Amino acid sequence: MNAITAQYNGYQLHSVFQPILSLCHRRSVGFESLLRSTDVDNHAHAPADVMREAAERGDIRLLDTLCQSLHIRNFSAQAPEERWLFLNLDPSTIADRWYHDGTLTRALREAGVPPQRLVIEIVEGAIDDEPQLFAAVDYFRSIGALVALDDFGTGHSNFDRIWRLAPDIIKLDRSLIVEAEQHRTGRLRQMLPNLVSLIHEAGSLVLAEGIETHEQALLAMDADIDFVQGFYFARPSREINHLEIDGLPILSDITRHFETTTTIEERIEADRIAPYAEAFRDAVERIGRGEAPHAAARQLMTLARAARFYILNERGEQTMHVDGRSLRTRRIFHAGPITDTSGGTWYRRQYFRAAMAEPYRLQTSRPYLSSTGAYMCVTLSIARGNPPTQVLCCDIDW
Structure with missing residues (x-):
């Protein structure tokens, strides 16, 4: 392919394109255009x-417009119709509202690229004037383009802005994935899926950029991230060979690896829970035969990570509890103001509602932060009665 180039101030400008891949579709969904000179x-x-030289010469608008036209024409000459073009705009183009002059729409029209195939990338923290930012997003949507906020997760990131803008795509700053990879058991690794879930609830798809290792790709898959890009999959190239990219064995390999790893982790987790589940069922049966709850739960509470045993009524109100020896709240909170759960209500907890919906069936919650001690825990629960009048619960220090 004979790529189109452009001249600026003694430089020859080239377009290169890096694939944006969908982990679910296992193929490219678009290409980000990047400048080389x-x-x-x-x-x-x-x-x-x-x-920087263009800024010193007062040529930022000239160079930005030149790059837009260059990337659009090179993309049009190569890319299949069902792929997006991710196009970066200089923040000053948005701040000064230069996009209103019709240059972008004219370049699209001349190259035969429908605006619906365009994804405008805006650096999330580079524009302090929110009215300018909102006006730009409204404009790009009015011409039919999609909008992506770039570098989310750095210093200026603002969730309130995300809720109000509802961009089509959020590009996570690569530092989030790198940090999660470096701290295998750290909080960020646990928080990443929740962050992605919040962004999904705001109505945006999530793209992780800068994926460079197998582990980072697995983290993106585990966090339910929609799209990925990075050197691990493909480096930027002047040629767009989507058939070669879509046939990457690596896409199938990480899917199989994730399935295998997830199965192993689930088995390990089930093995960890098994002795607690057995002792918990035994305590429930003892209580069903009329034994006092404190006595019935005695063996359960001797297990190393048994944090609490408690009983809730049909409204989720706690009627009794027993603390296990592994409870860590007193090491975290000196006065223990949240360790006394007498009179508490746990109706809002998923493990309570799940148990009430299926009496006599053991429920196991996902790990969550306990509000009785700020430690990660898993809760076992079983409802008794038909209709249920009690929910028996056991928190395991996770």
Whole structure:
């Protein structure tokens, strides 16, 4: 393919494209356009250096417009119709509302690229003036383009802005994935799926950029991230060979690895829970035969990670509880103001409602932060009665 190039201030400008891949579809869904530049001696120069020179010369608008047209034309000449073009705009283009001059829509029209195939990338923290940001998003949507907020998760990130803007795609800053990879048992690794879930609830798809390792790809899959890009899959290239990208064995490999790893982890988790589930069922049966709850739960509470045994009525109100020896609240809160759960109500907890919906069936919650001690726990629960009048529960220090 004979790529189109452009000239600016002694530099020759080139387009390169990096694939955006869907983990579910196991193929490319788009390509991000990136700038590459060389001087008269064919020495490469960083795009940031070229942009800095343009800023010093007052040419940012000229260079940004030139790059937009260059990327759109090269994309149009190569890309299949069902793929998006991710196009970065300089923040000053948005701040000064230069996009209103029709240059972008004219470039799309001349290249035969429908606006619906365009994803405008806006750096999430680069525009402090929110009315400007909202006006730009409204404009790009009015012409039919999608909007992606880039670098989410860095210093200026604002969830309130996400709720109000409802961008089509959120691009997570690569530092989030790198940090989660480096701290295998850290909080960020546990929080990443919840962060993605919140973004999904706001109505946005999630893209993780800068994926460079197998472990990072698995983390993205585990967190339910929609799209990925990075050197692990493909480096930026002047040529768009979507058939080669879509046939990457790596996409199938990480899916199989994730399935295997998840199965193993689920088996390990089931093995960890098994002795507690057995002792918990035994306590429930003893109470059903008329034994006092404290006595019935005695063996259960001797297990190393048994944190609490408690009984709730049909309204979720706690009627009794026994603390286990593993309870960590006193090491975290000196006065223990939240360790006394007498009179508490746990109706809002999923483990209570699940038990009430299926009497006499053991329920196992997902790990969550206990509000009785700020430690991660898993709760076992069983409802008794038909209709149920009691829910017996056991918290396991996870």
